[in-house]
Amino acid sequence: MADLAQLAGVSKITVSRALGDSPLVNPETRERIQALAREHGYKLNISARNLRLRRSHTVAVIVEMKPSTDRTMFDPYPLVLLGGISQELTAAGYSVLLTTRQGATAAAVQAADGLILLGQGVHQDAVRRFDKLRLPMVVWGARSQSDAHVVVGSDNRLGGALVARHFIALGRRRPVFIGNPSHPEIFERLSGFVDALAVHGIKPLLMRRDDFTLDSGMDAVRSLHARKVGFDAIFACNDLLAMGAIRATLDLGRSVPADVSVVGYDDMPLGASFLPPLSSVRQDWQEGGMLLARKVLALIEGESANSESLAVSLIVRST
Amino acid sequence: MADLAQLAGVSKITVSRALGDSPLVNPETRERIQALAREHGYKLNISARNLRLRRSHTVAVIVEMKPSTDRTMFDPYPLVLLGGISQELTAAGYSVLLTTRQGATAAAVQAADGLILLGQGVHQDAVRRFDKLRLPMVVWGARSQSDAHVVVGSDNRLGGALVARHFIALGRRRPVFIGNPSHPEIFERLSGFVDALAVHGIKPLLMRRDDFTLDSGMDAVRSLHARKVGFDAIFACNDLLAMGAIRATLDLGRSVPADVSVVGYDDMPLGASFLPPLSSVRQDWQEGGMLLARKVLALIEGESANSESLAVSLIVRST
DNA sequence: AAACGAAATGTTATCGATATCTTGATACCG
DNA sequence: CGGTATCAAGATATCGATAACATTTCGTTT
Numbered sequence: 193m194a195d196l197a198q199l200a201g202v203s204k205i206t207v208s209r210a211l212g213d214s215p216l217v218n219p220e221t222r223e224r225i226q227a228l229a230r231e232h233g234y235k236l237n238i239s240a241r242n243l244r245l246r247r248s249h250t251v252a253v254i255v256e257m258k259p260s261t262d263r264t265m266f267d268p269y270p271l272v273l274l275g276g277i278s279q280e281l282t283a284a285g286y287s288v289l290l291t292t293r294q295g296a297t298a299a300a301v302q303a304a305d306g307l308i309l310l311g312q313g314v315h316q317d318a319v320r321r322f323d324k325l326r327l328p329m330v331v332w333g334a335r336s337q338s339d340a341h342v343v344v345g346s347d348n349r350l351g352g353a354l355v356a357r358h359f360i361a362l363g364r365r366r367p368v369f370i371g372n373p374s375h376p377e378i379f380e381r382l383s384g385f386v387d388a389l390a391v392h393g394i395k396p397l398l399m400r401r402d403d404f405t406l407d408s409g410m411d412a413v414r415s416l417h418a419r420k421v422g423f424d425a426i427f428a429c430n431d432l433l434a435m436g437a438i439r440a441t442l443d444l445g446r447s448v449p450a451d452v453s454v455v456g457y458d459d460m461p462l463g464a465s466f467l468p469p470l471s472s473v474r475q476d477w478q479e480g481g482m483l484l485a486r487k488v489l490a491l492i493e494g495e496s497a498n499s500e501s502l503a504v505s506l507i508v509r510s511t
Numbered sequence: 512m513a514d515l516a517q518l519a520g521v522s523k524i525t526v527s528r529a530l531g532d533s534p535l536v537n538p539e540t541r542e543r544i545q546a547l548a549r550e551h552g553y554k555l556n557i558s559a560r561n562l563r564l565r566r567s568h569t570v571a572v573i574v575e576m577k578p579s580t581d582r583t584m585f586d587p588y589p590l591v592l593l594g595g596i597s598q599e600l601t602a603a604g605y606s607v608l609l610t611t612r613q614g615a616t617a618a619a620v621q622a623a624d625g626l627i628l629l630g631q632g633v634h635q636d637a638v639r640r641f642d643k644l645r646l647p648m649v650v651w652g653a654r655s656q657s658d659a660h661v662v663v664g665s666d667n668r669l670g671g672a673l674v675a676r677h678f679i680a681l682g683r684r685r686p687v688f689i690g691n692p693s694h695p696e697i698f699e700r701l702s703g704f705v706d707a708l709a710v711h712g713i714k715p716l717l718m719r720r721d722d723f724t725l726d727s728g729m730d731a732v733r734s735l736h737a738r739k740v741g742f743d744a745i746f747a748c749n750d751l752l753a754m755g756a757i758r759a760t761l762d763l764g765r766s767v768p769a770d771v772s773v774v775g776y777d778d779m780p781l782g783a784s785f786l787p788p789l790s791s792v793r794q795d796w797q798e799g800g801m802l803l804a805r806k807v808l809a810l811i812e813g814e815s816a817n818s819e820s821l822a823v824s825l826i827v828r829s830t
Numbered sequence: 831a832a833a834c835g836a837a838a839t840g841t842t843a844t845c846g847a848t849a850t851c852t853t854g855a856t857a858c859c860g
Numbered sequence: 861c862g863g864t865a866t867c868a869a870g871a872t873a874t875c876g877a878t879a880a881c882a883t884t885t886c887g888t889t890t
Contacts, residue, residue: 193846203870208848218868238622239567240846242558243875250619253609271590278611287619290572290609292597300569300606303557406784436784462781465725465755512876522840527878537838559876562845 196234200225211236242303251281251488252289252304254296254322256311270310273332276481277308284489293318301325306488308332312376328491330484334376335499342491344484346475347501348377352384354473354506355427355455360392362453364425367396370412370437371429372404378429381457385427397421401433409436410443417444424452431456431463431472438470438511454511469509476502515553519544530555561622570600570807571608571623573615573641575630589629592651595800596627603808612637620644625807627651631695647810649803653695654818661810663803665794666820667696671703673792673825674746674774679711681772683744686715689731689756690748691723697748700776704746716740720752728755729762736763743771750775750782750791757789757830773830788828795821 197204202221209217210225217225228234242248255270278288289304301307304327312319312333319331319339335343359367367389373379382398389396399412409428413436416423426441428434434456438448448454448468456463459474480502487497516523521540528536529544536544547553561567574589597607608623620626623646631638631652638650642660654662678686686708692698701717708715718731728747732755735742745760747753753775757767767773767787775782778793799821806816 204846205848205871206869208846209869212848216868221868235621236618237562237846238618239558239561239565240875241618241848243556243562243877244846244848246558246875248558250608274609275611278609278614282611282614282617285618287614287617288609289569290593290597290607292594292601295597295601295606298601298606299555299557299560299604302554406781432781439786462725462751467758523876524841524878525839527876528839531878535838540838556876559845560878562847563876563878565845 193234193236196225196229196232199232200228248303248305249285250287250289250300250304251277251306251308251485251492252291252296252301252327253277253308254291254293254310254318256293272477273310273481273484276478276483277485278481280482280485281489284485286485286489293321296322302327306330306492308484308488316376328488330487330491330497332480332484334380335501336376342487342497343499344480344487345377345501346480346504348380348504349384349387350501351457351473351475351504351506352381352386352427353388354504356385356388358455358471358506358508359425359427359453360389360394362425362449364453365394366423367394367425367427368399368412368416368421368423369396369427369429370399370401370409370433372400372402373398381427381429396427397423404430404432406432406436406439409433409438410440411436413437413440413444426452426454428454428456431458431460431470434470434472434511435463435466438466438468449511455506459507464509468511471509471511472507473504474507475504512553512555515544515548515551518551519547567622567624568604569606569608569619569623570596570625570627570804570811571610571615571620571646572596572627573610573612573629573637575612591796592629592800592803595797595802596804597800599801599804600808603804605804605808612640615641621646625649625811627803627807635695647807649806649810649816651799651803653699654820655695661806661816662818663799663806664696664820665799665823667699667823668703668706669820670776670792670794670823670825671700671705671746672707673823675704675707677774677790677825677827678744678746678772679708679713681744681768683772684713685742686713686744686746687718687731687735687740687742688715688746688748689718689720689728689752691719691721692717700746700748715746716742723749723751725751725755725758728752728757729759730755732756732759732763745771745773747773747775750777750779750789753789753791753830754782754785757785757787768830774825778826783828787830790828790830791826792823793826794823 193204193207197207206217207225210222281288289300291301306328307322309322309331312331330342330344333343333345334348369382369385371378373382401408401412426437428437434454438454441448441452446452456470456472459472463470463472490497512523512526516526525536526544529541530548600607608619610620625647626641628641628650631650649661649663652662652664653667688701688704690697692701720727720731745756747756753773757773760767760771765771775789775791778791782789782791809816
């Protein structure tokens with residue numbers, strides 16, 4: 193910047209102002225300096241600026257990246273969530289620092305201005321860990337009574353309720369829920385489902401499955417059959433489980449949706465092409481990411497931010 | 512750090528050395544200072560360190576995050592790739608700065624010590640753009656004759672050849688390739704496929720499809736049928752296309768694999784659960800990510816790095 | 831006992847930007 | 861015409877760490 197100042201015949205500070213579009217410099221001078229900067233391929237030293245401004249203009253996003261069968265945060269979705277986050281942060285002049293839970297102790301993370309945590313983990317364990325960094329933090333997941341931090345997520349209770357009402361409307365009386373309610377989000381889905389059914393005096397059966405896979409879904413239905421449990425509707429807490437459940441149901445010689453209604457969650461693209469096309473609850477991941485970003489930015493600016501739930505919608509196809 | 516120095520009764524530089532585990536300080540002094548730092552929750556100011564060291568210890572990873580049907584870099588895989596990258600970089604004390612192609616002009620990106628580009632884009636367009644940043648860069652994709660930069664990717668030619676040999680072994684004579692060879696990686700798969708078939712005097716038919724979706728795969732087969740083109744084997748350049756092709760083939764009353772053999776690419780988890788279980792070419796994304804990271808790190812250290820291809824394997828299931 | 835050398839620590843300068851406080855020049859007012 | 865706004869630009873200090881060079885301390889050598 194000093195060199196550029198000499199070239200332009202002004203002082204460093206004027207260059208700094210000109211490049212920052214400050215109204216304190218003469219528009220002509222500003223133009224001239226900016227042209228000179230472009231011409232010489234000048235690039236601001238971000239580290240110096242960060243040091244001086246005491247801001248890194250960086251938000252750390254903590255995500256689990258190892259594929260694993262017992263997680264919701266997998267599949268293309270987190271990537272879309274990341275896309276939303278990235279879009280919004282970039283627009284505000286911030287960058288995304290991506291970390292795993294393990295790597296979150298890395299130096300650069302403590303330099304971040306804020307934190308976005310994707311997935312609370314079973315029993316909020318992840319949340320507690322990162323609370324200690326004392327950074328503005330926003331979490332993707334489900335609200336819990338006890339937390340002090342901001343949570344953004346889709347309205348899982350509503351998702352569960354929508355499915356329940358759908359089943360009721362279809363006259364189903366013996367619904368089953370498949371999934372792992374240890375995840376706060378899944379728990380909310382289950383609880384919305386249970387409550388909405390309770391209104392009609394129906395109590396669903398919980399088939400707890402830890403893996404979010406197709407095989408796990410098949411296994412759940414086979415196990416129901418083996419135990420001679422009757423059921424006429426299945427709410428699976430993700431689409432893979434739902435597809436597995438459908439396949440196993442068909443294998444057992446029962447019809448979907450004539451004998452058994454099935455609804456999944458996430459509305460993954462493949463679901464629409466499944467045979468039969470899968471009904472599912474859709475969440476808007478992109479919007480969720482953008483909302484997460486806006487909330488951290490607000491916190492960073494010292495403003496307050498509230499937890500928020502995004503509406504979900506039930507996509508009814510053929511199951 | 513000055514405060515800490517005063518507390519310990521030493522100078523700033525001694526604190527700096529102690530925290531950096533420098534052998535220049537007395538082990539006892541080092542212990543004492545480190546204990547003091549922990550006790551007071553001292554955190555290094557990364558921006559200051561970056562400024563002084565002229566290193567940000569950050570690698571920018573450029574990835575496309577918007578879901579789109581015409582891309583290979585989608586589905587869970589880039590996330591696994593990112594996982595590999597992240598793991599390796601974190602171990603080396605580096606962080607991952609995640610950006611989209613649009614956001615890659617952002618300030619923080621130019622502060623990065625290196626660049627990893629996931630996906631070359633059609634006709635290398637993305638590569639050329641980022642070459643201009645003059646940063647150590649490593650690209651995930653396919654090697655081309657003309658590029659000066661380091662490319663890491665799986666051995667797509669080998670993938671194509673494996674499938675070709677598999678078809679030959681099965682006695683297939685009229686193979687079809689489905690995909691979009693404008694992507695360098697897909698082009699390599701096709702070219703490996705074509706070359707290996709040529710040895711046996713067979714020339715495959717190219718069904719160009721731009722979307723990497725199940726519907727697109729179905730459409731391809733229907734179109735073949737409508738044009739009364741005979742075929743007894745299909746190599747689809749990803750698993751979704753393959754599944755679509757299988758479904759359409761079955762719909763037309765032909766058997767898979769009795770009448771038509773089908774092989775996909777990527778070996779996505781769902782493929783194993785597909786009916787019939789899908790044969791596919793598997794690439795090791797995690798390892799690929801780690802390799803990418805190691806290469807940029809080498810370049811950053813001023814060492815040289817060569818382009819490299821990772822072996823792939825053909826997983827034969829029932830198609 | 832003087833001289834030397836290694837170990838431990840300190841002094842100073844520096845990385846590159848920006849905030850704050852000043853200064854200088856010009857315009858405008860009654 | 862003196863005095864005050866207004867605008868443009870400069871001087872200096874500072875953000876927090878570390879590299880290079882300087883110094884002190886002590887033990888060892890001859």
